[in-house]
Amino acid sequence: MKKVAFIYKNRENQEVISYLENTLYHIFEGYIEIRSYFIGELLPNEQIEADAYLLVYEDMIYKLRNHISNFYKVILLGRSIRKEFLHDMLEIPKDTKVLIVNDTYKTAIQTTYTIYELGISHLNLIPYNNKLAASGKYNEIEYAITPNEENLVPKTIKRVVNIGYREISFETLLKLMRKLNLDNDVINRNIIRHLHTIIEPNTDYHDNYYNSYLKGKLLNSVVDTSLTAIVMLNESLKVVYSNDKANSIFDLNMNTQFEYIDNELIKGKDLINYPLVLADGNYIFKKTTIRLGGEKIGYLLNLDSEKTLHDIKNNLKNYNVKKGLIAKHTFQDIVFKSDSMAECIDASKKVAKTDYTILIRGETGTGKELIAQAIHNYSNRRNAPFVAVNCAAIPETLLESELFGYEGGSFTGAQKNGKLGFFEQADTGTLFLDEIGDISPNLQTRLLRAIQEKQIMRIGSDKVIDVDIRIVAATNSKLEETVQKGKFRADLFYRLNVIPIFLKPLRQRKDDILPLLKIFLGKDYNNVTKGEEKLLVEYQWPGNIRQLQSAALYYKTLWKFPEYLYEIKNRTATDPFESVGSVKGKNNVDERIPVDVHDVIHKILTEIYENTQAYHGIGRSAIIGNLNMQGIKISDAKLRTILSNLETQGLISIKRGRCGTQITKKGIQFMKQMGTNFF
Numbered sequence: 001m002k003k004v005a006f007i008y009k010n011r012e013n014q015e016v017i018s019y020l021e022n023t024l025y026h027i028f029e030g031y032i033e034i035r036s037y038f039i040g041e042l043l044p045n046e047q048i049e050a051d052a053y054l055l056v057y058e059d060m061i062y063k064l065r066n067h068i069s070n071f072y073k074v075i076l077l078g079r080s081i082r083k084e085f086l087h088d089m090l091e092i093p094k095d096t097k098v099l100i101v102n103d104t105y106k107t108a109i110q111t112t113y114t115i116y117e118l119g120i121s122h123l124n125l126i127p128y129n130n131k132l133a134a135s136g137k138y139n140e141i142e143y144a145i146t147p148n149e150e151n152l153v154p155k156t157i158k159r160v161v162n163i164g165y166r167e168i169s170f171e172t173l174l175k176l177m178r179k180l181n182l183d184n185d186v187i188n189r190n191i192i193r194h195l196h197t198i199i200e201p202n203t204d205y206h207d208n209y210y211n212s213y214l215k216g217k218l219l220n221s222v223v224d225t226s227l228t229a230i231v232m233l234n235e236s237l238k239v240v241y242s243n244d245k246a247n248s249i250f251d252l253n254m255n256t257q258f259e260y261i262d263n264e265l266i267k268g269k270d271l272i273n274y275p276l277v278l279a280d281g282n283y284i285f286k287k288t289t290i291r292l293g294g295e296k297i298g299y300l301l302n303l304d305s306e307k308t309l310h311d312i313k314n315n316l317k318n319y320n321v322k323k324g325l326i327a328k329h330t331f332q333d334i335v336f337k338s339d340s341m342a343e344c345i346d347a348s349k350k351v352a353k354t355d356y357t358i359l360i361r362g363e364t365g366t367g368k369e370l371i372a373q374a375i376h377n378y379s380n381r382r383n384a385p386f387v388a389v390n391c392a393a394i395p396e397t398l399l400e401s402e403l404f405g406y407e408g409g410s411f412t413g414a415q416k417n418g419k420l421g422f423f424e425q426a427d428t429g430t431l432f433l434d435e436i437g438d439i440s441p442n443l444q445t446r447l448l449r450a451i452q453e454k455q456i457m458r459i460g461s462d463k464v465i466d467v468d469i470r471i472v473a474a475t476n477s478k479l480e481e482t483v484q485k486g487k488f489r490a491d492l493f494y495r496l497n498v499i500p501i502f503l504k505p506l507r508q509r510k511d512d513i514l515p516l517l518k519i520f521l522g523k524d525y526n527n528v529t530k531g532e533e534k535l536l537v538e539y540q541w542p543g544n545i546r547q548l549q550s551a552a553l554y555y556k557t558l559w560k561f562p563e564y565l566y567e568i569k570n571r572t573a574t575d576p577f578e579s580v581g582s583v584k585g586k587n588n589v590d591e592r593i594p595v596d597v598h599d600v601i602h603k604i605l606t607e608i609y610e611n612t613q614a615y616h617g618i619g620r621s622a623i624i625g626n627l628n629m630q631g632i633k634i635s636d637a638k639l640r641t642i643l644s645n646l647e648t649q650g651l652i653s654i655k656r657g658r659c660g661t662q663i664t665k666k667g668i669q670f671m672k673q674m675g676t677n678f679f
């Protein structure tokens with residue numbers, strides 16, 4: 001509790017005294033204790049101990065020489081008038097003589113001064129002097145203004161404006177708050193409320209106060225919500241300021257010695273990103289010396305906890321995961337044994353660390369996207385978004401707006417608020433443009449500009465937006481030929497082809513076939529015969545790893561590989577999905593299915609998926625009916641076998657009763673792997 005000494009001349013005007021003191025109690029609620037002193041009653045050497053002294057008159061200061069030891073704490077009481085009385089004073093006609101009536105001539109002069117100071121200059125104000133009153137000097141004056149001293153107003157006055165007790169000025173309250181070191185939210189709020197009720201002479205003063213208060217609030221909220229611990233020390237290493245984060249790490253008290261970090265380190269040269277080990281963990285430390293006119297006056301310390309930085313990274317990553325802007329795979333997920341793949345991974349790791357544009361080339365299913373994801377996750381952009389776009393899968397008209405985004409209302413059907421394009425979504429991260437060979441000439445031009453300038457413009461906008469992205473493109477076509485035919489811009493090709501990475505087809509890296517199959521089959525690989533292994537290695541795999549994946553699924557479901565593998569005529573690069581499969585089920589019923597089995601499984605899973613979403617499942621007869629409508633005939637026994645195998649793989653769950661069969665999470669994942677597009 002701070003002590004305020006209110007020093008008056010005498011006790012005569014007790015009402016004013018309690019009015020002033022109540023105002024102070026009201027504003028500094030619970031923070032101050034006031035004691036009143038009266039100059040005439042002070043004993044010769046009586047000491048007044050207080051944190052602040054409020055003097056009603058300037059000339060009191062001389063009389064207080066023997067009573068106050070620290071004159072720095074003295075504040076002269078400034079006065080003001082309540083706003084509501086301003087109007088009454090302004091109503092008095094110009095140049096009117098107005099008597100200012102107070103209890104003494106001195107206070108009347110003070111009030112006169114206050115009124116003039118408030119800008120009321122159209123009146124001829126005359127301070128009331130009771131000695132002159134008797135001489136009849138004021139007889140012809142019609143108006144008087146008084147701060148609650150109506151009883152003293154001469155009877156001859158016709159119109160009296162009572163301006164109530166004079167208030168404590170805003171400036172005085174502010175000085176008091178600062179002297180008492182009570183610059184807190186409650187008191188600031190009360191002072192601002194008080195300010196609204198009074199007229200103040202100096203409006204710049206308020207504005208400055210408001211603005212610096214607002215700025216102070218802003219800085220406090222930025223500094224206090226910062227995840228960085230911030231400590232300010234003076235030149236003798238005493239704490240001057242610490243934010244909330246710093247207080248949560250250290251036990252800090254203002255003005256006490258800071259002992260948590262080696263003093264020599266703090267006093268030494270400035271530091272950035274200095275690794276610091278403290279009792280509760282590792283920190284990245286930054287220290288800046290603060291100087292004033294070349295003199296060292298203090299130190300600013302910033303500490304970022306390694307754990308917080310780690311959490312931020314994870315949150316960012318989770319955000320990207322939620323938005324699907326994530327690369328799942330890393331180089332560790334790439335299964336290989338061949339030298340060519342080893343070289344390819346080596347090269348990819350090297351270029352991952354650069355920002356060069358990369359063009360990944362290889363047949364379909366060779367793992368181009370896998371490599372692109374691994375590159376992103378190995379690069380410095382790993383915590384930023386990875387946005388993959390299949391340029392061939394999106395119609396040309398849509399692709400442009402998907403890539404560059406558009407402004408609200410720029411074309412019919414556009415979203416009201418516009419749309420962020422892939423370029424902007426990938427900002428600071430990687431944009432993977434798959435099947436780049438398929439983009440139209442118009443888009444090629446736009447893309448070239450975006451890559452060269454690192455800037456884009458949304459459709460319907462002329463505002464240029466900077467984008468910081470790394471482009472990884474992929475193609476399975478012979479782009480050089482497309483360039484020669486004039487269908488792909490040569491300049492764009494060279495821009496993309498800065499670092500080419502070639503993925504060999506599986507048939508040219510046969511060493512990878514069995515290791516990959518082992519991963520895809522898991523323990524089921526134990527059932528694969530030597531003969532089958534030989535067939536697998538000899539097969540041409542036109543669909544590459546994706547085809548091998550399908551063959552593995554086929555095996556897991558039907559305990560044998562697709563027929564094309566056993567047919568010598570197919571051991572060349574042909575399309576496996578045109579073959580007619582023969583299926584041998586668990587119950588040994590050999591049935592011919594007139595279309596590819598892989599396709600049938602996919603269709604069955606799609607039926608189950610769609611019905612799980614809409615009706616929580618589907619029964620066998622409905623599946624048979626729906627497949628029938630798609631021209632696929634399948635017996636109940638066959639379907640039961642397939643379903644039971646799919647269930648064994650954990651891809652579906654067969655529920656008895658009304659629900660029927662449902663897709664599982666693993667099943668959905670599997671369908672995605674098979675290339676199913678879910679909308």
Ligand SMILES: Nc1ncnc2c1ncn2[C@@H]1O[C@H](COP(=O)(O)OP(=O)(O)OP(=O)(O)O)[C@@H](O)[C@H]1O
Pocket residue numbers: 333334335336362363364365366367368369370371434476516545546549673
């Ligand atoms: N070396 C590998 N190790 C493990 N999985 C692989 C490997 N190569 C490819 N795959 C898997 O094979 C599938 C096809 O790979 P990916 O989609 O990367 O090929 P792609 O060349 O981009 O195909 P497309 O040209 O058709 O887009 C993916 O499921 C991928 O995870």
